[in-house]
Amino acid sequence: MQKDKLNKRKKVSVFDITNIFLLLVLTFIFTYPIYYTVIASFSDYQAVATGKVGLLPVGFQLTAYKAILENTSIWAGYRNTILYTVGGTFFNILLTIPSAYVLSKKQLLGRKVVTWFFLITMYFSGGMVPTYLLYKNIGLVNNPLIMVVAGGLSVYNLIVSRTYFANSIPESLYEAGEIDGGSEITLFVRIAMPLAKPIVAVMTLYYAVGHWNSYFTALLYLTQKAFQPLALVLRRILIMNEAALDSALSSDLDPALIANAAARSNLVVTMKYGLVLIASLPMLILYPFIQRYFVKGVMIGSVKE
Structure with missing residues (x-):
């Protein structure tokens, strides 16, 4: 034994x-x-x-950090990224959470039709060219607002949030509020929202990370350098230095000039790592504050009705 x-x-x-x-x-x-x-x-x-x-x-x-501090376009891009992230995330939450609350109501007339209307957009879209023409006609091309309002609502996030409202908040609380004379807006503000902090925190993180890393939207619709986010600024610097190095190597320049071009190109590589570190710090700092809501919000919001 x-x-x-x-x-x-x-x-x-x-x-x-x-x-x-x-x-x-x-x-x-x-x-x-x-x-x-x-x-x-x-x-x-x-x-x-x-x-x-x-x-x-x-x-x-x-x-690398000295070069970053001396480059004003980098800090302009950093400022733009912060503004787009804050404004875009607020706009996304403003659309997603109320919509999810409304769709969680089983007594809503045409609830399934509206839900399918949203679901269809997950698989079918108008295409890049029609979307560009639409944004151009309404004056959003080369307009910083495009980074805030484009793709204002994620259908996946809407479904997760709707499931949270439907499964995590007892219907009896709403009924008690209605007995006390509360309107639907009152029920949403005073009952649903205080109990929805976990899912709001999760959606805030999802949307904020998406806006912070947003690249393709800016590449398509923002050509003015003053409006471009940090990702495009870094891309422009890398392309310019690579082009300068290729031009120097393909010409009969003085070896000292070629060496200088190569050194600048190598410096940009180190700057890239410094920018990645600086750009990642806000998200790394934000995560610990909402981590306690994150797991709860994801797990409960992922349960199907």
């Missing part, structure tokens, strides 16, 4: 060791890209460009 207990302990310990090892490997895989971004942004740009940076910074320096 003692041998059985010892064997059991050995099996448990082997399982625990294996489990810990696998978790450490997964943790390394998930965190190393972030870690590499940090050390690359502080390393010598030539070492980064030649792949010499691995686990530790090589030639610690702040050249």
Whole structure:
């Protein structure tokens, strides 16, 4: 019997060791890209460009961050991204949460028809060219408002939010509010919204991350540099430096000029890591504050009716 207990302990310990090892490997895989971004942004740009940076910074320096601080277009793009994220997220929540609340009401006339109307748009769209012409006709091309109002509502997020309202808030609370003389708006503001903090937090994070990383919409509809977000500013800088390097290499310029063009191109690579780190900080800071709502909101909102 003692041998059985010892064997059991050995099996448990082997399982625990294996489990810990696998978790450490997964943790390394998930965190190393972030870690590499940090050390690359502080390393010598030539070492980064030649792949010499691995686990530790090589030639610690702040050249990339100095170049970022001196480039006014980068900070203009950063400002635009913040404004688009805040304004766009507020607009998305303003559309999604009330719509989800209304569609969660089983007594709503034509509820299934309206739901299918939304669902169809998940699979069929007018296409890129008709959409561009529509935005152009209403004056949203080269207008910063396009980054706020375009794609104002995600149907997937609407369905998750509707399911949360339908399954997580007892109907008896609404009935009690109606007995006390509350209108539908009063029920929404004073009963539904205080109980919907988890799903509002989840939707805020979903929409905010989407706006923060938004790239294609700006690429299509914003050609004026003053309105472009950070992603397009970085893209423009990278393309300009690569074009300058290609032009220098294809011509009979002085070797010193070619070396200077190559150095600037390598510096942009290091700047890219610095910008990724700076651009990621707001989302990394935001997540811990809503993490306690995040799991609850996703799990409850994912239950089907």
